[in-house]
């Protein structure tokens with residue numbers, strides 16, 4: 001809803017709109033093909049002002065269309081040829097800076113992997129070495145995140161999140177937990193999260209403590225029974241085999257409190273490859289000491305109880 005369309009005299013609604021718009025203006029401007037489509041449609045319709053999101057759908061602002069391009073706030077102008085370019089890019093989001101655009105992607109020297117912020121119709125995901133870090137088929141990354149979290153609610157006490165990614169699980173967990181410790185191996189992935197408007201709370205939430213490094217090395221440094229919940233959401237087995245190993249599961253068991261629960265994302269339990277990985281993971285989790293393991297096909301993972 002645009003500012004103009006708020007019923008005249010509804011001061012509260014206008015103030016609310018201005019607050020949201022002011023907040024949007026504080027952050028970086030990030031656009032994807034979704035916003036590009038809105039802008040191109042508005043241009044075809046011959047309008048001069050249109051509401052568009054400067055932060056991948058979190059908020060909207062009113063922008064002006066000119067012959068030259070789109071005039072955003074802070075004097076940023078994006079040319080029509082750049083808008084066309086954004087529209088054609090279905091696997092990248094773009095940062096608007098100094099009147100030019102830059103794809104949000106980095107080649108990570110640390111892992112030799114390409115990381116990028118990939119738009120969806122709603123919450124973006126991250127691509128690492130061509131793999132999406134969230135489910136996006138018939139589900140949105142935020143719904144995917146909530147399904148993972150729902151398997152181990154209530155998220156109370158200290159929570160360990162073994163693989164930060166875009167921080168969605170850490171942010172969701174921080175809504176109810178006392179503290180969330182989240183680990184990320186790849187500085188490239190961290191940089192992508194920095195530019196993702198949906199990851200902002202990862203860097204600002206007082207309950208989230210970020211640790212950079214390899215979870216395989218960092219988890220062994222934590223005290224016994226120091227976490228009430230663990231969210232283990234590693235990349236696919238082919239990218240991070242050691243995070244599916246018996247040695248790592250034994251460490252997760254050790255740092256979990258008695259009565260605690262671990263959610264382990266594995267992939268589609270009913271697919272051929274998911275089924276194979278699940279069978280191995282279930283066996284190793286049992287051998288590591290977990291007494292009860294329950295499959296959660298709706299969340300593409302399992303919950304292990306200590």
Ligand SMILES: C[S@@+](CC[C@H](N)C(=O)[O-])C[C@H]1O[C@@H](n2cnc3c(N)ncnc32)[C@H](O)[C@@H]1O
Nearest residue numbers: 163164165166167168169185186189214215233
């Ligand atoms: C599937 S994503 C996690 C998604 C995350 N839960 C979220 O909500 O956005 C996996 C992440 O683990 C990171 N990673 C890979 N190997 C790792 C390791 N050994 N230790 C810590 N993080 C690792 C990847 O760089 C990637 O960012």
